Structure formats: C-alpha cells, structure tokens
Amino acid sequence: MNIHLDGQLVLVTGGSGGIGSAIAERLASSGAIVAVHYFRNKEGADETVRMIREAGGKAESFHADLTAIDQMNTLVIQVQTAFGASIDILVNNAGQMSRRTPLIELTEDDYNEMLNVNFKSCVFLSQAVLPAMIAKGRGNIVNIASLAAVSGGGPGVAMYAAAKGAMLTFTKNIAKEYASKGIRVNAISPGVIANTSNDRFKTEEIRKFIIDGIPLGREGLPEDVADGVLFLASDLSSFITGETLEINGGMYMR
Numbered sequence: 001m002n003i004h005l006d007g008q009l010v011l012v013t014g015g016s017g018g019i020g021s022a023i024a025e026r027l028a029s030s031g032a033i034v035a036v037h038y039f040r041n042k043e044g045a046d047e048t049v050r051m052i053r054e055a056g057g058k059a060e061s062f063h064a065d066l067t068a069i070d071q072m073n074t075l076v077i078q079v080q081t082a083f084g085a086s087i088d089i090l091v092n093n094a095g096q097m098s099r100r101t102p103l104i105e106l107t108e109d110d111y112n113e114m115l116n117v118n119f120k121s122c123v124f125l126s127q128a129v130l131p132a133m134i135a136k137g138r139g140n141i142v143n144i145a146s147l148a149a150v151s152g153g154g155p156g157v158a159m160y161a162a163a164k165g166a167m168l169t170f171t172k173n174i175a176k177e178y179a180s181k182g183i184r185v186n187a188i189s190p191g192v193i194a195n196t197s198n199d200r201f202k203t204e205e206i207r208k209f210i211i212d213g214i215p216l217g218r219e220g221l222p223e224d225v226a227d228g229v230l231f232l233a234s235d236l237s238s239f240i241t242g243e244t245l246e247i248n249g250g251m252y253m254r
Contacts (some may be wrong), residue, residue, distance in 0.1 A: 004029035014094030017046030028057035035079040066121035076128040086132035092122040095177040100156030114159035139183040142182035175242030184241040191248025215250030
C-alpha cells in the first residue's frame with residue numbers, strides 16, 4: 001500500500017543520522033517536503049538532504065540549538081520562509097543520552113542537559129508550530145520517546161528516562177487540548193535500535209544479551225521507526241491521537 005504525504009511540509013529534528021535520517025528519507029519518499037534539522041552534524045544533515053534529492057524528493061537542512069527557545073522559534077520561521085508554506089507535520093526526534101551518570105554523581109548541569117535536549121525542545125517546538133496548524137484546522141505532531149520512558153532504562157539514565165516519560169504524558173495532554181482544532185499528537189517509543197549513537201554504549205557481549213531478551217530475536221532498525229512515523233503522520237491513523245506506538249520487538253507489551 002502506498003501512503004501519500006504529497007506536498008506536506010515536514011520538520012524532522014535531529015535529522016542528521018540514525019533514526020532522524022531514516023524518518024526524513026521515508027517521509028520524503030511518500031511525497032513530503034522535508035526540513036532536516038541538525039545541531040552539530042551538518043555533514044550528516046546535508047547527506048540526508050542529498051539522498052532525498054537524489055531519489056527525486058525535496059529537502060533542505062537547517063541548523064538550530066534546540067535548548068534555546070529563541071532558536072526554536074527562528075527555526076520554524078526559517079523553514080516556513082524557505083518553502084513558502086507552514087509546517088504540516090512536526091517530528092520531535094532530537095534527543096540524546098550522552099553518557100551514563102549514576103544518580104549519586106548527577107549534577108545540576110547533567111539534569112538541565114538531559115531535560116532541555118530531550119523534553120524542552122519537544123515542548124517549545126510544538127508550541128512554535130501550533131498557531132499555523134490551528135489557523136489551517138489541521139496538523140500532526142509525532143514525538144520520538146523511548147522504551148526507557150516506561151521501563152526506566154538501565155543504570156545511569158534516570159534523567160533521560162524521566163525526560164522521555166514526560167514526553168509521553170505531554171503527548172496525551174496536548175492531544176486532548178488540540179484535538180478539536182484538527183491536530184493529532186502521538187508518540188513512538190523505540191526499543192533497542194541498531195545503527196544509532198547509542199551503539200557506543202554496547203559491547204558485543206551486551207548486544208547479544210539484549211537481543212536474547214527480544215522476542216522477535218533482533219535489534220530494530222531506524223527504518224522500523226521511520227515506518228511507524230509514516231503511519232502516524234498519514235491519514236491511515238486519522239482516528240488515532242494521544243497514543244504511543246511501541247516499536248521494540250516485543251520487549252514491552254501493554
């Protein structure tokens with residue numbers, strides 16, 4: 001079945017590699033116009049844009065620090081000015097787990113970094129795109145959370161897990177608040193996904209141990225998450241809002 005997002009303008013944050021790049025390419029392949037956001041990895045974002053264009057799609061890359069509200073607002077203005085249209089779909093994918101820090105060693109800077117990157121960006125970028133969505137009477141926001149939001153994650157990731165848990169609660173509240181305006185808000189909670197920055201935390205021994213605990217017997221791929229985003233961003237999910245799609249190979253079942 002072909003899913004069409006023809007002409008819809010999408011902003012994918014953290015689109016310079018891994019899951020973000022896969023999402024951007026998947027939505028572009030379905031006809032969306034894609035704004036690929038990056039913070040540090042300009043080369044990765046430009047490569048994502050190149051791949052989209054090479055396949056016949058339309059995309060541009062945009063830089064912003066998503067811990068700063070003024071830069072988030074500027075990003076939205078730049079994207080909408082560049083394409084001459086307002087954003088139809090926002091994918092809040094930007095986030096990171098930069099290191100594992102036991103709670104006893106946690107500093108206020110650690111706390112602020114994890115909450116700002118993983119949650120603040122989701123809140124205020126959503127705020128920034130909402131006025132135009134309300135004016136059009138339609139819009140779609142997909143928040144990329146984590147299995148850690150419901151499992152608590154492994155040792156040393158308390159603030160990352162808490163930020164992703166907050167994202168899930170935020171998703172439900174905003175979905176209810178703006179449903180009457182024609183705006184749907186959903187989330188995806190990926191489990192163990194290969195070919196992402198989190199690979200650096202896994203030795204081969206740990207990786208094998210993790211896979212042994214996944215009922216489907218493999219790690220997920222960024223493309224698995226991208227397909228979930230496409231479903232939630234399309235009319236196939238037109239009666240779904242406030243939901244979290246678990247993409248984890250059966251590690252967590254509700």
